[in-house]
Amino acid sequence: MNIGVDGIAGRYFEAGSSRYGDARLTHIDGVVSISVENDSRVITWGASICDVFIPVAGLPRRVEFPDGAAFEVGDTPEVEAFFSAMGASKGPRVGFRSHPKLMTLIVIAAIAAPFLVWFGFTATTDIIARALPDSVAQQVGAVALGTFEDRLFKPSTLPESKRIEARAVFDDLVQVAGVDPNAVNLKFRTSKFIGPNGIAFPDGTIVITDALIKLSKHPDEIAAVLAHELAHVEERHSLRLLVRSVGIVFLVEFLLGDSISLLEEAASLGTGILSLSFNREFELEADRRAGELMRVTGRDPSKLIDLLRRIVKDCGSGCEKSSLFSTHPGFEDRLDAVAR
Amino acid sequence: MSVPETGVAGKSPIESDKIGAVPFSDLTRHDFSFTGSAGEYFGICIRTFLLAVVTLGIYDAWGTVERRRYLLGHTQVAGHGFVYHATPITILKGRLIAVGFMVVYNVAINFFPLVGSAMGLALMVAIPWVMMVALRFNARNTSYRNVRFDFTGDFGEAVKAFLLWPMLWVFTLGLIQPVIHRAQAQFVANNLSFGKSKFHANFTAGALFGPWLCLWLFVVVMITVVSTVSFSFLQGFSAGVSTEAGENVGPIIVVIFAFYFAMLLIMFSYGAYYAAARNIILKATTLEGGHRMDSNLPPFRYLGVAILCMLASTFSLGLLIPWATVYRRRYVLEHTAILVDGDLDDYVAHKSEAGGAFGTEFGELSGVADGIAGGMV
Numbered sequence: 001m002n003i004g005v006d007g008i009a010g011r012y013f014e015a016g017s018s019r020y021g022d023a024r025l026t027h028i029d030g031v032v033s034i035s036v037e038n039d040s041r042v043i044t045w046g047a048s049i050c051d052v053f054i055p056v057a058g059l060p061r062r063v064e065f066p067d068g069a070a071f072e073v074g075d076t077p078e079v080e081a082f083f084s085a086m087g088a089s090k091g092p093r094v095g096f097r098s099h100p101k102l103m104t105l106i107v108i109a110a111i112a113a114p115f116l117v118w119f120g121f122t123a124t125t126d127i128i129a130r131a132l133p134d135s136v137a138q139q140v141g142a143v144a145l146g147t148f149e150d151r152l153f154k155p156s157t158l159p160e161s162k163r164i165e166a167r168a169v170f171d172d173l174v175q176v177a178g179v180d181p182n183a184v185n186l187k188f189r190t191s192k193f194i195g196p197n198g199i200a201f202p203d204g205t206i207v208i209t210d211a212l213i214k215l216s217k218h219p220d221e222i223a224a225v226l227a228h229e230l231a232h233v234e235e236r237h238s239l240r241l242l243v244r245s246v247g248i249v250f251l252v253e254f255l256l257g258d259s260i261s262l263l264e265e266a267a268s269l270g271t272g273i274l275s276l277s278f279n280r281e282f283e284l285e286a287d288r289r290a291g292e293l294m295r296v297t298g299r300d301p302s303k304l305i306d307l308l309r310r311i312v313k314d315c316g317s318g319c320e321k322s323s324l325f326s327t328h329p330g331f332e333d334r335l336d337a338v339a340r
Numbered sequence: 341m342s343v344p345e346t347g348v349a350g351k352s353p354i355e356s357d358k359i360g361a362v363p364f365s366d367l368t369r370h371d372f373s374f375t376g377s378a379g380e381y382f383g384i385c386i387r388t389f390l391l392a393v394v395t396l397g398i399y400d401a402w403g404t405v406e407r408r409r410y411l412l413g414h415t416q417v418a419g420h421g422f423v424y425h426a427t428p429i430t431i432l433k434g435r436l437i438a439v440g441f442m443v444v445y446n447v448a449i450n451f452f453p454l455v456g457s458a459m460g461l462a463l464m465v466a467i468p469w470v471m472m473v474a475l476r477f478n479a480r481n482t483s484y485r486n487v488r489f490d491f492t493g494d495f496g497e498a499v500k501a502f503l504l505w506p507m508l509w510v511f512t513l514g515l516i517q518p519v520i521h522r523a524q525a526q527f528v529a530n531n532l533s534f535g536k537s538k539f540h541a542n543f544t545a546g547a548l549f550g551p552w553l554c555l556w557l558f559v560v561v562m563i564t565v566v567s568t569v570s571f572s573f574l575q576g577f578s579a580g581v582s583t584e585a586g587e588n589v590g591p592i593i594v595v596i597f598a599f600y601f602a603m604l605l606i607m608f609s610y611g612a613y614y615a616a617a618r619n620i621i622l623k624a625t626t627l628e629g630g631h632r633m634d635s636n637l638p639p640f641r642y643l644g645v646a647i648l649c650m651l652a653s654t655f656s657l658g659l660l661i662p663w664a665t666v667y668r669r670r671y672v673l674e675h676t677a678i679l680v681d682g683d684l685d686d687y688v689a690h691k692s693e694a695g696g697a698f699g700t701e702f703g704e705l706s707g708v709a710d711g712i713a714g715g716m717v
């Protein structure tokens with residue numbers, strides 16, 4: 001069949017109304033002609049201004065003309081040949097049948113993509129967090145610290161001598177770490193809500209609770225906690241955690257734009273677990289750096305774990321191993337990190 | 341956003357005269373059907389998904405267009421399918437702006453809580469706007485027999501239907517839902533037109549009250565039972581065992597799961613109300629020219645279909661979503677019909693610009709427009 005002359009038979013939908021009729025579409029030398037049956041009219045258009053829709057499985061091919069009229073024809077190999085002779089774009093469509101090699105490559109790339117995305121995600125968020133101006137860190141830190149001061153902290157009731165002792169250790173660590181002394185600020189507070197703990201805020205404020213100092217049995221234990229918190233400040237962990245937590249929400253929203261609600265629930269649970277894993281990663285990073293600082297200043301790094309074990313003495317084996325749902329790594333991993 | 345003739349024109353006497361004039365038996369019934377297959381759609385979804393992953397999501401704009409063309413094209417009535425006209429580039433632009441907005445919002449809410457809350461408030465006001473532009477975008481980019489749909493609802497009406505009425509929900513313990521539902525359904529139906537011919541939905545909130553009361557009572561009973569049981573459960577536990585922190589995690593998890601399960605049941609049972617309400621609304625919907633819509637979704641069987649689809653999609657980790665989409669769509673369409681007076685030959689197109697895709701894409705990102713447009717077309 002010479003489709004150039006005979007053309008293809010389909011249905012012509014008139015512009016501006018729901019009327020349609022059988023028609024024949026031909027294409028000769030860049031001119032498309034439609035002859036409508038039971039009608040003497042022949043409509044012509046330049047082939048380049050006709051909009052040939054890309055094929056969709058099981059649906060007729062559709063051509064739209066500049067005046068709003070349309071032509072539809074069942075998708076057969078002849079029709080396909082007709083449109084490709086017309087120079088119609090097939091669109092950015094590839095399939096397993098038509099491009100087996102390319103599709104295999106795409107499958108491999110798709111499997112690799114999550115790992116690349118993951119690597120790119122952590123790298124990009126860290127770059128953003130480190131590039132944020134100091135004023136942002138100050139502002140975020142001030143807001144967070146203010147909330148804690150209002151609701152959770154009370155002034156320290158520790159004897160002056162204990163505080164001076166801890167501050168001396170802290171100054172020593174700051175100097176060895178090479179951190180600007182003005183960028184960090186040690187504070188003593190008491191709090192019945194957070195118990196024996198140390199907290200590093202994004203603005204460089206480090207808070208140590210009275211309970212922690214009372215619980216310690218060796219000066220190196222306090223030094224270890226201070227070194228750990230100092231490492232959090234040094235590595236901008238709280239900002240990096242914030243940027244990552246924001247980023248992961250954005251990433252999941254983007255990847256799972258329109259999906260079924262239960263799946264979204266699962267995804268939000270997933271982002272929660274991921275945020276916890278970020279936290280554990282940063283804790284280990286801080287432990288490693290703390291271990292380094294402890295060794296350089298001639299202290300015993302494993303004292304950190306001694307103190308931690310005492311803090312959560314009722315925890316048993318649950319605290320020894322890292323788990324998917326815990327905020328901090330298990331003691332085994334942390335001991336490993338400080339000792340390295 | 342100024343379309344003065346809407347609403348008023350919807351209540352013009354044309355339809356009511358026609359309804360009165362044409363007896364039911366003179367109308368020709370055309371059932372909707374879905375001619376696609378789950379296998380075919382699965383292929384499209386897998387291919388577009390893989391390409392989207394490889395292109396970091398960019399290709400998904402093309403994938404979205406292909407999937408919507410497939411679903412609408414295979415949605416057939418009286419021998420013709422629907423055509424989706426939006427272009428991937430429009431979708432991509434809208435999506436980028438929407439994603440950009442979400443990023444700014446998430447950053448703001450974490451770093452500058454005050455700015456974030458202000459944006460959150462603005463977002464709440466934006467919901468009606470998003471609904472309006474999403475409905476308009478989808479209607480104007482959909483055609484049947486080469487005649488485009490149109491949507492002319494304005495912002496004021498959208499605010500009433502999607503912000504003001506819903507505000508009363510809390511004060512009436514949800515009993516006002518039929519009124520809200522009616523306002524929203526009429527906002528959609530009475531502003532929708534096929535070419536120049538208007539749809540019109542004429543029903544009272546009272547008609548929806550029966551099904552809603554059933555669901556409402558079910559929810560109240562569920563909440564009472566679950567809270568009573570978990571309360572006594574927790575009490576017994578803390579009395580018997582040590583109150584050391586961490587020890588009580590077990591029973592708390594059990595209670596959380598009980599609540600979650602109850603929430604799922606409530607969410608699912610909404611499906612039965614949805615089906616009953618859809619029947620009432622579509623039966624009351626007419627298209628200028630003497631045609632009327634019909635829907636006879638069996639509420640409890642539809643509930644079964646919805647649960648099956650939800651479970652299959654979840655437990656297959658999303659792999660069966662294409663199957664569930666096709667299965668559910670086919671089930672709904674096969675219980676939908678249009679009763680035509682004469683034929684559908686003389687519809688006149690009405691040309692209007694669809695606008696950008698930001699609203700639609702934003703609606704999808706933030707989950708606002710979920711399922712609204714799916715009901716009618």
Ligand SMILES: [Zn+2]
Pocket residue numbers: 228232283286
């Ligand atoms: Zn830490």
